[in-house]
Amino acid sequence: MGIVGIILKQLFLKPATNKFPAKYAPASIIQFLDKVTKGELKLIPPIPVPPQFRGKIAYDREKCSGCKLCVKICPTRAIEFIPEEKKVKIFISRCCFCAQCVEICPVDALAMTDEFLLSTYDKYADDLILQ
Helix, strand or coil: CCHHHHHHHHHCCCCCCCCCHHHHCCCCHHHHHHHHHHCCCCCCCCCCCCCCCCCCEEECCCCCCCCCHHHHHCCCCCEEEECCCCEEEEEHHHCCCCCHHHHHCCCCCEEECCCCCCCCCCCCCHHHEEC
């Protein structure tokens, strides 16, 4: 089957996505565990994160030298420089997880973690801004 055939086939498929688990979280963990014990519910182990996965950025403020290389290379302008402190502020909600900032950092102040559950209604929430 050629590429056009594959595209046409997928065009009419019903979307199949995993529902976000927080929406279906139990009101009481004790009731949830009782149901697991009775066999009414099944625990599904977390999916292992593949090697070199690019999740949420980790920022070591103490290591940061204030060189601004990460600010210059960021394609989405997710990193801003704070001149008074000579440190950076990272807006995770703007990040495209390309890891260019991690690669260019001369002092290894930035790293990619395996954290990927970043859904929120507030793109400026405290846990989505690193300082």
